[in-house]
Amino acid sequence: MTELKREIFNLKEVKTISVYIGNAVRWCGSMKKRPISTAQEALDCLKAALFEWGSKFNSDQTEGRGLPKHLVCNLIQPTERIDPNEREDIRISAKLFICKADTMFVKEAVTRACLELGISQLDSVILAVAALSEGHRPTLEDLKPYWKELEDLVQEQKIASIGVSDLDQEVLEALCQHTQVRPSSLQVNLASCCVIPPDLAAFANENNIQLLTHNDPADMLPVGSFQDALCASLQDPHDNEWVPHWILRYSAVIKHRGIIKSKGYMVHAKKQVTQQQ
Numbered sequence: 662m663t664e665l666k667r668e669i670f671n672l673k674e675v676k677t678i679s680v681y682i683g684n685a686v687r688w689c690g691s692m693k694k695r696p697i698s699t700a701q702e703a704l705d706c707l708k709a710a711l712f713e714w715g716s717k718f719n720s721d722q723t724e725g726r727g728l729p730k731h732l733v734c735n736l737i738q739p740t741e742r743i744d745p746n747e748r749e750d751i752r753i754s755a756k757l758f759i760c761k762a763d764t765m766f767v768k769e770a771v772t773r774a775c776l777e778l779g780i781s782q783l784d785s786v787i788l789a790v791a792a793l794s795e796g797h798r799p800t801l802e803d804l805k806p807y808w809k810e811l812e813d814l815v816q817e818q819k820i821a822s823i824g825v826s827d828l829d830q831e832v833l834e835a836l837c838q839h840t841q842v843r844p845s846s847l848q849v850n851l852a853s854c855c856v857i858p859p860d861l862a863a864f865a866n867e868n869n870i871q872l873l874t875h876n877d878p879a880d881m882l883p884v885g886s887f888q889d890a891l892c893a894s895l896q897d898p899h900d901n902e903w904v905p906h907w908i909l910r911y912s913a914v915i916k917h918r919g920i921i922k923s924k925g926y927m928v929h930a931k932k933q934v935t936q937q938q
Contacts, residue, residue: 670715670895675932676730678891678903681777682710682926683737700878703908703926704886710736711894735777741923742779743913751922753778754785755911756826756848758881759807763906766929767810770909771819774927778911782818786811787848789826789877798827801835812842824848826875830861837868846871881908887930905930 672678682688688709689702714734743751757770775781788807790799804825811823824846825836837843847865849857851874865872882905892900905928912924 670718670728670897672728672732672891672895672897672899672903672932674730675728675732677732677932678930679731679733679773680707680710680714680928680930681733681735681737681773682706682928684741684923684925686923687738698878699876699910700881703882703910703928704890706926707882707887707928708890708894710734711890715895737777737925741925742777745779748780750916752784752914752916753780753911754787754914755783755909756787756789756877758877758908758910759788759790759906760880760882760908761904761906761931763931764806764810766907767807768814770907770927770929771814774909774911775819777927778913783820783911785822785824785846786814786820787824787826787846789848789881798829799832801832801839804828804832804836805839808836808840808842812840815842822846824871824873826850826877827879830858830864833861833870834864843868844870846873848873848875850875850877852876882928887928902932903930904933 685702685706688706711734714736743753755771755774757767771783771786775783788804788811790803790807808823808825811820814820815823822845823842824844825833826848827850828836828847833844833847847870849861849872857872862872864870884904887905888900888903891897891903907929909927910924911927913922914920915922
């Protein structure tokens with residue numbers, strides 16, 4: 662097999678990078694050993710996608726102009742779009758991990774997911790902002806700006822329902838009291854909470870909030886891991902300037918059968934502002 666040409670990328674003028682990785686099965690399905698965690702799966706997919714994009718990049722297309730300030734590495738295949746005839750039989754959900762305090766990309770993340778999947782609405786989106794609280798669970802003030810963006814998307818019918826991850830009962834109650842659209846679900850990490858507290862379970866039941874479990878880490882994509890992926894895949898000499906802002910993981914599940922049709926990732930990163938810039 663002929664080795665694909667590799668480019669050494671100079672991302673000096675690039676301000677943001679968006680990587681639309683697509684179906685994780687494409688990148689991880691052939692591995693003999695499955696990823697040991699969801700974070701490892703996301704990182705493995707990111708590395709593989711960046712490597713392929715970099716290998717196939719045609720520098721002639723940007724000759725004399727350089728890379729765009731907002732670089733998009735889109736690896737999503739046309740076959741991954743949802744067939745309109747099958748839409749009613751498929752539930753499409755997403756989890757939005759906020760890695761850096763920045764609300765302006767919430768709408769972009771949801772809109773882009775809908776566009777790439779060929780749908781007009783996500784059935785559900787779960788918000789995860791635990792990484793913003795430095796090891797502590799998010800507060801109501803942490804959540805408010807992001808929740809407002811999600812509420813607007815519900816009003817625009819881009820999302821059918823919204824939920825949250827890793828809230829204690831006090832914050833969950835406050836969120837229900839101070840927002841227009843109440844959470845329809847709450848994800849609980851059983852790694853830190855082996856048994857769901859009875860009071861939390863009772864409150865969720867009384868307020869029609871579905872309790873779900875997950876095993877995602879608080880920091881889904883550490884800064885160092887993302888920078889290492891850029892360095893290894895794109896050979897970017899300025900990889901230490903980049904910070905991931907959000908990750909969106911989506912899944913399409915065939916209703917009534919519980920079979921995952923596809924699961925994919927989208928990652929958005931932004932260059933850190935330094936005094937030299």
